[in-house]
Amino acid sequence: MEKTSDPAISGDADWAPFQRPLFSEPSVRHLTRVGVVDVGSNSVRLVVFDGAARSPAYFYNEKIMCALGAGLSETGRLNPDGRKRALAALHRFQLLAHGMEATPLTAVATAAVRDAEDGADFVAQVHRETGLQISVIPGEEEARLSAQGVLLGWPGSYGLVCDIGGSSMELAEIKGGEVGRRVTSPLGPLKVRDVKGGRKGRRAFIKTEIARMAEQLGAQRDRLFLVGGSWRALARIDMDRQSYPLHVLHEYRMSTKSVRATVEYLRTSNHSELRSRCGISSTRMELAPYAAEVLSEVVRAFRPHDIAVSSYGLREGLLYQQMPQALRDRDPLIEACRFAEAKDARLPGFGRTLFNFIAPIFRSLKPEKQRIVKAACLLHDVTWRAHPDYRAEVCFDNATRANLGGLKHSERIFLGLALLHRYKNKREGTSFENLYQYLAPEDRRQAEVLGKAMRFGAMLWLEEDSIPGEFRWYPKKKVLELRLTQAAWPLLGEVAMSRLKSLAGSLEAELDLKMTA
Template sequence: MTDQTEPSTALATDSVGKHDWGPFGRPLFQDPGARALSRVGVVDIGSNSVRLVVFDGAARSPAYFYNEKIMCALGAGLSESGTLNPAGRKRALAALIRFKHLADGMDLPELTLVATAAVRDASDGAEFCADVLRETGLRIWVIDGREEARLSAQGVLLGWPGAYGLVCDIGGSSMELAEISGGRVGRRETSQLGPLKLVDVKGGKKGRRDHIAAVMDQLQEAMGIQRDRLFLVGGSWRAIARIDMYRRNYPLHVLHEYRMTPAGVAKTVNFIAESDPEDLRNKCGISAQRMGLVPLAAEVLSRLVRTFKPKDIAVSSYGIREGLLYEQMPQRLRDRDPLIEACRFAEAKDSRLPGFGRTLYEFIMPLFKSAPVQRKRLIKAACLLHDVSWRAHPDYRAEVCFDNATRANLGGLKHSERIFLGLALLHRYSNKREGTPFENLYDVLDEKTCLDAEILGKAMRFGAMFWMQKDADRGEFRWYPKKKQLELHLSPAVLPLYGEVAEARLESLASSMGADLTVKTRRRTPRG
């Protein structure tokens, strides 16, 4: 494995495919080299849990074909005994035997097994690996803390190409830091600030806090100033994020790319300290074993934020397992936008007319010429997804579209962007958004952004009326924003498709834009 990742850009395009594929680039999942990564199995053997993940789908932004976690607590009591937890060791071996059988049933070519702090620190770690090899034929790769930090950082890069900031991965027995910038993993450090290790620190709460502060100061000295974004990786961080959502009454319960502020973290840490743990875990859907570690992890997070003073904080559901997948990607795959690749794959798999998304995008783009690059990216995604939910019952299709977009496993999307995308797709099938179960989510967007999503949805709703041959001339939109004039120039070939329903949809679009509408028909070109 290499020591650093290569440079990555979020919206790079394949130079070979620019001419043929326009703004979308060539869809790499059609390439044999990308398809070779279409199903990859990895096992993460941590101090708390042993988890199997099988990735499948678009190679750049894969779906979770299978995901199973078993809480084994291999690292429980390690500080005192120096060995793996005997009960946890038995559970972990049984889990790995099960995972091997599952992998065989899925015809996976191989499983990649990675063990972290508990196995590497335990005196019987090598013996455990030998038992696993004998019972399953699977070889475990035991990685050191700096390699663990690198893989976690690569997992973040899988979801955020071009991301920069500080990645912090907390496990049961260790906590790793890695800086990322320009698509590269830079400085990396490891520590024993995992909650299972903190249980055994002498001196009670004060002794533990002094210990955390001293270790954090050492980490800051090694890592330098890190005041950009802080990316949080690991189950204990995700549990704290769930509690933060509950405290704030936050409407979208998607952990990936959930944002917190330093002030918000301080409030949540206090909230955890003042709450009944059993009541809190039931309300937030946290396992008893995980909840037992949350107060200790909260102390670490509080000191981490106070020490490094990040500008903002983002939760990443991607970590070591995704970093292992990223490791196997050629650079041309890493350079792709994970959102567009995932949407392109969904269109190819589920839409009625694969490839029409690009045509629709080109048709409606004159309405959005002045949109910023990030908004145009969302418009591309919406056009690719505009027809993937057609199998849903017509009465619920708009709601299904919104739900899929806001909760789907899509990388490279802030929560506000998820809701924008969902709202646009809702309006693809419905003129109105009132009366849905999702109205509390609309408040995440301001009024203008909601209107922009409505206009995009209605533009797609109208454009979807013109299914024709791939290269047929549909005509074009002309939009004069200062004059608030919208013109539609129809080609003669499209006139038979411009019926009453299409006309009503166009008028609805113009109404949302506050535009005066004019429809013109091009003259037929004389033959000969």
């Protein structure tokens, strides 16, 4: 996950296992604030990215549901009311971007504008009245950019990216960090809604189009990545159906069985009540049944191994397009956590020292769990400004809901629980207890040990690169040995000793304390 092909950027061994920070490098500094406009068939959106270049924060995010593509199938032209609303939105976005120093904006238009006979006229009017230059991209290019957005969050992934907009749906292969074959279709819910012949006519149209796409792409049995607002709406409905408590759409997983159950749940539910419970706009809810018909056939035709929702898509793909390869190769989770530490921690850089100090306790963990330990160490002090009575809960909430790429929901909960134990010995009595069930008992124990190790290690601050000592962990003997330097020994006061004993208790280990020269 953290390899890089550029030795000059990767830094020397002193930075292992974290690698030298990239967000301050001249080669990526121009990515500090990037503005992107997506003119879609259903919505027009401005996103301004900021922060860590590899896993950027959403500095600003605004969407206007303009429905440019409404009625396009009958008239061949953009929706007149939608066109006025889109023009007003784009004028506003251009002014906002100037104020945020995020110009020039990168603006693209997709299916509605490229298919409408007055699409070129609209693009010219936007440029004339706002100065914004919109690129109208072909469907295959839209598929490529959406797939690159998925790669921003899942480096090196394998699978099929399915991006649905208002008037089109694209499929793209991703293999080992590269985008492969791509195909586009008129299967956006606005287009599907206008198909003649009712449900039977829609079903025949959808089946024919997906059969054509499947013939071009061949067998696809890896993960299906869902990109687009209609898919996110269906994921919210799936969460509601299962009373799923972690309302984070990115990396939310579904199975083919759960998709079928949710399609039926949508069909038989009161849409007004469902929309209110799930926080879905009326416009999106109106299109959800048509999107559900499309997804049912996609799943039936391609039979994916599993299904993951991606909040990253075309807009993130445009950012990914601007990244040097050395940046693309980085782990988005570690880069985001490192940036958070640099911005908010009291002693930036201590997270690396803390990781090196507690690492011997976690040597047996697999690499995918080791990276969560690294992330926790980087984040261990970023919420110190919160009131002490609520600090543990703020840590958990931040870890489970923050914009962090490359993190499964179970890993979010593990990270949150470890950070909760960074500030609190007991996890009972919090408002998050309903989430603990999504971790196996051994994972809950490991998160507790990690949190308590950080809780103790945080009391041994000397300076950024100073090594206070070392742990030696003998799991078979159940002995936790702590070797502290003579300079660090006075730090082992009453509170620190209490925390050390608590850590040993969670490990069910005996303590062995030694002073080194």
